[in-house]
Amino acid sequence: MNNSSIVSINDLSKQDILSLLDDAAFFEQHPDSKILDGKLIATLFFEPSTRTRLSFETAVNRLGGKVIGFSDPAATSTSKGETLKDTIKMVANYVDLIIMRHYLEGAARYASEVTDIPVINAGDGAHQHPSQTMLDLYSIFKTQNTLDGLTVTMVGDLKYGRTVHSLLMALSHFDVRFNFVACPELQMPEEFITFCRNNNIRFNISEDFNAEVINESDIIYMTRVQRERFSDLMQYERVKDLYNLHNAMLDDSKPNLRILHPLPRVNEISQDVDDNPKAYYFQQAKNGVFARQAMICRALGITNFRDLIK
């Protein structure tokens, strides 16, 4: 077990988060360098996630590191019944850092226990995806110049969406007020509502994605309402279009408002929003590279990169 692994956003203190945001801003200014020259990094994707894998591999390559790994577990010994422990111990012989995605919850925590090599969790089932949270935080920080005094509105599937849960936990370090906009079937789970109450976090629960909610928001975080979440398809048909965002809905919104979405989107943000300067989801994905560069350097214990680049 090692301490520099990044498994859960809940392991990071407020100071850790601020320091990573500061580093991400530095990497945005200096995206290409040789900081990771001589470092070999594994990307082990036990379930496919092209977007996340490309972002991590871009982050490594632009810092001069090398990548090995797999994106299809069907072609590995996992399909022959090898345990996760054995796969991790084998790969740890070769590399300086393991970045892993797994379909089982808690897999990255376990991996970090069976090796001395640092592990970055690139998503473990419905549990944690800390680099998504860091890029969300960085996008909010970059567009608002602060993480304090903001109103953040989360829309769509708040029950199953791990991104909104992790973002809520990370933002709880800061002075943020929340609007939770969803149908009752997909509202924020009780444990997070209790967490907000216990920590004096202000929040408002709404079933209605209306002008009042939109116009007071600094950030609107959209998520996709997925058909497979509903046991009653009639119910899905009733709510599927209630949480879609159209450009006209933004007419009286705040000038600093930005629309975020973890992507991929389907129709919850209509195409006519894309050209609105308040649409930020594509830049948000780009910010992922910088946030991941910051996390990779932290996991590898590289702290002097500012000196290396000068």
Add this chain to the structure above:
Amino acid sequence: MNLHNSNMNEKKELAVAALRNGTVIDHIPADQLFKCVALLGIESLDKSVTIGNNLQSRRLGKKGIIKVEDTFFPDDVLSRIAIIAPSAVINIIRDYEVISKQPVRLPDEVIGIVECNNPKCITRNEPMKSRFRVINRNPVTLSCYYCEHELSAGQIK
């Protein structure tokens, strides 16, 4: 589970109550008694064992009690009891005297005893020990160290 009754001349009641050396686990909720019996591995003991259940209790309404002669359980075994019966009290008897009377104490972590009820948890899919943080003691609530799912007392198997 044989009734302790070595001397047939004595009254049964006395035989049940008197324990020269051993352990008495008292204040077990009646509906948890047989789970405690299983957790302690009492079925395989060859010592005298007395089990009472649905006894009147001011605290619990109905309680269970387990008396085991000449047996002193290690702490890690007793801490298992705390998971399902946090109200239980352990009495250590030597020479008919109660020399120690302590409530069961759940450790801060429970390792390798309870199964996570999340089928997608890594602990259910790898040959490894489960591990839980104790986030509430009475009623017991556990949080899986790996997937962070919470288990309430009724869900603990």
